[in-house]
Amino acid sequence: MSLTPRIDGDRLLGRLDAFARIGATPAGGVNRQAFSVEDRRARRLLAELALERGFTVFQDGIANLFIRREGTDATLPPFLIGSHLDSQPTGGRFDGALGTLSAFEVLEALEDARAETRMPVEVVAWANEEGSRFAPGVMGSMAFTGADTAAWKSIVGADGALLAAELEATITALPEAALRPTGMPISGYVELHIEQGPSLEKEQLPIGVVTAVQGTRWLEVSIQGTSGHAGTTDLAYRRDPMVAAIAAIHRLQTTIMPLDSSARLTVGRIAARPGSINAIPQSVAFTVDIRHPRAEQLNVIEAEVRQVCAAEAEAQHCTAVIKRSFDMPGAAFSPDMVNTVEEAARSLQLQYKQMISGAFHDALFLARVAPAAMIFVPCRDGLSHNEAEYVEPGDAVIGAHVLLRTAIMAASPR
Amino acid sequence: MSLTPRIDGDRLLGRLDAFARIGATPAGGVNRQAFSVEDRRARRLLAELALERGFTVFQDGIANLFIRREGTDATLPPFLIGSHLDSQPTGGRFDGALGTLSAFEVLEALEDARAETRMPVEVVAWANEEGSRFAPGVMGSMAFTGADTAAWKSIVGADGALLAAELEATITALPEAALRPTGMPISGYVELHIEQGPSLEKEQLPIGVVTAVQGTRWLEVSIQGTSGHAGTTDLAYRRDPMVAAIAAIHRLQTTIMPLDSSARLTVGRIAARPGSINAIPQSVAFTVDIRHPRAEQLNVIEAEVRQVCAAEAEAQHCTAVIKRSFDMPGAAFSPDMVNTVEEAARSLQLQYKQMISGAFHDALFLARVAPAAMIFVPCRDGLSHNEAEYVEPGDAVIGAHVLLRTAIMAASPR
Numbered sequence: 021m022s023l024t025p026r027i028d029g030d031r032l033l034g035r036l037d038a039f040a041r042i043g044a045t046p047a048g049g050v051n052r053q054a055f056s057v058e059d060r061r062a063r064r065l066l067a068e069l070a071l072e073r074g075f076t077v078f079q080d081g082i083a084n085l086f087i088r089r090e091g092t093d094a095t096l097p098p099f100l101i102g103s104h105l106d107s108q109p110t111g112g113r114f115d116g117a118l119g120t121l122s123a124f125e126v127l128e129a130l131e132d133a134r135a136e137t138r139m140p141v142e143v144v145a146w147a148n149e150e151g152s153r154f155a156p157g158v159m160g161s162m163a164f165t166g167a168d169t170a171a172w173k174s175i176v177g178a179d180g181a182l183l184a185a186e187l188e189a190t191i192t193a194l195p196e197a198a199l200r201p202t203g204m205p206i207s208g209y210v211e212l213h214i215e216q217g218p219s220l221e222k223e224q225l226p227i228g229v230v231t232a233v234q235g236t237r238w239l240e241v242s243i244q245g246t247s248g249h250a251g252t253t254d255l256a257y258r259r260d261p262m263v264a265a266i267a268a269i270h271r272l273q274t275t276i277m278p279l280d281s282s283a284r285l286t287v288g289r290i291a292a293r294p295g296s297i298n299a300i301p302q303s304v305a306f307t308v309d310i311r312h313p314r315a316e317q318l319n320v321i322e323a324e325v326r327q328v329c330a331a332e333a334e335a336q337h338c339t340a341v342i343k344r345s346f347d348m349p350g351a352a353f354s355p356d357m358v359n360t361v362e363e364a365a366r367s368l369q370l371q372y373k374q375m376i377s378g379a380f381h382d383a384l385f386l387a388r389v390a391p392a393a394m395i396f397v398p399c400r401d402g403l404s405h406n407e408a409e410y411v412e413p414g415d416a417v418i419g420a421h422v423l424l425r426t427a428i429m430a431a432s433p434r
Numbered sequence: 435m436s437l438t439p440r441i442d443g444d445r446l447l448g449r450l451d452a453f454a455r456i457g458a459t460p461a462g463g464v465n466r467q468a469f470s471v472e473d474r475r476a477r478r479l480l481a482e483l484a485l486e487r488g489f490t491v492f493q494d495g496i497a498n499l500f501i502r503r504e505g506t507d508a509t510l511p512p513f514l515i516g517s518h519l520d521s522q523p524t525g526g527r528f529d530g531a532l533g534t535l536s537a538f539e540v541l542e543a544l545e546d547a548r549a550e551t552r553m554p555v556e557v558v559a560w561a562n563e564e565g566s567r568f569a570p571g572v573m574g575s576m577a578f579t580g581a582d583t584a585a586w587k588s589i590v591g592a593d594g595a596l597l598a599a600e601l602e603a604t605i606t607a608l609p610e611a612a613l614r615p616t617g618m619p620i621s622g623y624v625e626l627h628i629e630q631g632p633s634l635e636k637e638q639l640p641i642g643v644v645t646a647v648q649g650t651r652w653l654e655v656s657i658q659g660t661s662g663h664a665g666t667t668d669l670a671y672r673r674d675p676m677v678a679a680i681a682a683i684h685r686l687q688t689t690i691m692p693l694d695s696s697a698r699l700t701v702g703r704i705a706a707r708p709g710s711i712n713a714i715p716q717s718v719a720f721t722v723d724i725r726h727p728r729a730e731q732l733n734v735i736e737a738e739v740r741q742v743c744a745a746e747a748e749a750q751h752c753t754a755v756i757k758r759s760f761d762m763p764g765a766a767f768s769p770d771m772v773n774t775v776e777e778a779a780r781s782l783q784l785q786y787k788q789m790i791s792g793a794f795h796d797a798l799f800l801a802r803v804a805p806a807a808m809i810f811v812p813c814r815d816g817l818s819h820n821e822a823e824y825v826e827p828g829d830a831v832i833g834a835h836v837l838l839r840t841a842i843m844a845a846s847p848r
């Protein structure tokens with residue numbers, strides 16, 4: 021006889037506290053970078069909690085950690101819920117940990133209630149999501165979904181450590197977790213995560229139902245002009261790359277985002293050379309981070325950036341060189357899985373809104389191989405990748421409730 | 435019996451070569467910084483040339499060097515012509531040297547022709563015009579025109595040397611030059627200098643008649659916003675200091691100079707913090723160099739910069755802090771002296787234009803105590819403060835001709 025599975029809020033919050041102590045920083049954050057001693061301790065703690073509850077524990081060749089609770093239909097691939105346990109060097113307590121520990125709470129809630137699911141349900145802690153020690157990030161989900169990992173063997177970390185050695189040490193530090201091949205069929209994936217932006221808090225909504233992850237491109241623009249004396253050079257004789265850069269950025273800032281609420285355009289870095297107060301610069305370089313959920317629209321925005329920079333450079337008799345330095349395609353989540361999350365939120369009488377994730381997540385890669393979705397909960401002031409990152413306890417528990425409902429529905433399809 | 439005084443072009447060009455060898459750099463420029471061994475060698479060579487011709491040589495307490503040729507009316511203060519002999523560390527052969535050596539050529543031309551002038555004519559080589567070793571620059575002319583020099587005693591140079599010691603050593607290295615008090619009545623001052631900008635060359639004019647020196651102010655603007663994730667922060671929730679800075683600079687660049695041909699506005703330095711490609715900056719700082727010959731118009735421009743930056747910051751829910759870090763008032767030259775220079779140019783059938791100097795010069799300070807003016811000659815590509823600085827030999831000689839005519843007229847007023 022099974023009961024209705026229920027989230028144990030105190031247990032979840034206690035677990036969040038316990039994991040926050042692993043790699044805790046004096047300022048209240050965590051430093052639990054991928055494949056570090058702290059990361060291994062967090063993986064061990066989760067594995068031990070899982071084994072105590074009688075779940076099976078696996079890991080794969082990139083150190084993704086899986087905790088499996090069987091379903092009633094052994095022919096079905098597992099339904100995955102989870103996130104990551106690694107952090108930024110001065111990271112917060114919730115980024116990744118909330119989704120991973122809420123997923124484990126879901127598994128315990130199912131077990132507490134002796135609830136049956138048709139599919140196996142597996143909690144996953146993806147390896148090296150942050151990429152701050154070993155770039156690139158989202159390594160675990162990339163490898164799981166078929167990325168070519170051959171070149172990763174020689175990656176050297178920010179601290180000089182060799183990825184291959186640290187990965188091997190991480191895997192062997194957890195002999196209780198049986199090794200299985202990297203990648204396998206799955207039935208679906210849902211990830212709970214903090215928003216890492218301010219909108220849910222500002223709109224006082226407990227839940228965001230994520231419909232897509234934005235694609236991201238980084239463009240590096242360099243405009244070359246002619247340096248000159250700030251006092252002696254008439255306007256008519258200036259080839260001022262600062263004027264060109266400012267005009268170009270101004271046009272982009274006043275058109276791209278205001279005209280398309282799904283688009284993001286950010287200039288985070290700018291510098292002039294030689295950088296003399298009293299000299300027209302020789303060159304001005306700036307970066308443009310553009311994001312959009314639809315790849316074709318990202319193409320349109322990139323073309324616009326290129327055209328505007330070239331035109332404004334030409335207007336000042338300067339030249340513009342534009343390089344694309346990063347390109348991460350976005351993904352739309354499965355409408356069915358999004359519907360399931362919405363149904364879960366509605367069944368709990370929770371207000372929510374559909375939203376697009378502006379940050380990458382492991383779910384971006386899972387969405388390419390299975391129906392996937394994400395659940396966002398508010399974080400204070402939108403702060404993340406920051407030791408001051410904070411989630412109201414009530415909001416964390418609400419997120420876990422929605423994840424539980426979603427998992428129950430998704431893992432036992434009608 | 436006197437002849438018509440004539441510039442000896444070969445002699446002048448030979449002198450330019452000789453002085454260019456003092457502190458010559460491998461790249462063809464000069465490094466003859468103020469009060470250095472090289473500066474002392476240049477002063478010594480000029481003094482020796484002067485003594486050979488029977489002129490009197492003086493220096494004052496800041497090491498300004500004077501070469502005097504008597505006039506017919508001993509009651510009149512001297513008429514001064516000259517410039518400076520010190521250079522930037524990677525300076526050119528003409529900045530300062532052209533004006534000083536042309537002035538000496540004028541004195542020799544007068545002597546060659548046994549020409550009489552009513553006023554004494556004195557060549558002056560102002561000390562430490564560049565200020566690159568010991569800041570501030572234009573020390574010699576500031577001291578000569580009454581600046582309070584008490585605080586200069588403790589100035590330490592870019593190379594760690596003490597100004598007081600180097601100045602003392604410079605003065606004692608030239609015992610032939612009698613010491614006289616710093617500052618004295620003068621009848622007028624005219625300085626020949628390279629334009630240090632491109633307009634004469636572009637307009638193919640051999641002579642610029644300088645009517646004023648622009649005043650200069652440096653403003654340092656810092657706009658504070660709120661850092662945020664480039665992907666997760668909706669436009670509505672951004673407090674992006676880059677948007678504010680770009681909008682403000684764009685407004686200033688498209689109004690100040692286009693609407694007033696005497697105004698200059700240059701943004702030479704800009705930086706965003708933290709300077710992350712994928713983060714909205716926390717703050718953006720930039721400099722604004724503004725110049726105008728009229729102080730009241732400089733006030734208007736500064737007020738406009740402050741108002742525009744504050745308004746654009748507010749529009750983005752950011753705050754702007756604006757600091758004035760430098761303020762050098764400009765000066766209009768004496769209309770009579772400007773007329774004399776124009777008459778000199780016309781008498782030689784030379785095309786010229788009136789222009790405003792965007793760079794400081796010693797003449798800026800002399801204009802406060804006596805009728806003053808400047809004569810500009812073209813320099814290649816407007817380049818100065820650069821080892822590649824170059825003046826066509828013919829243009830250098832034409833400049834000396836105009837200086838001679840001007841000195842003859844000004845030193846023997848009707």
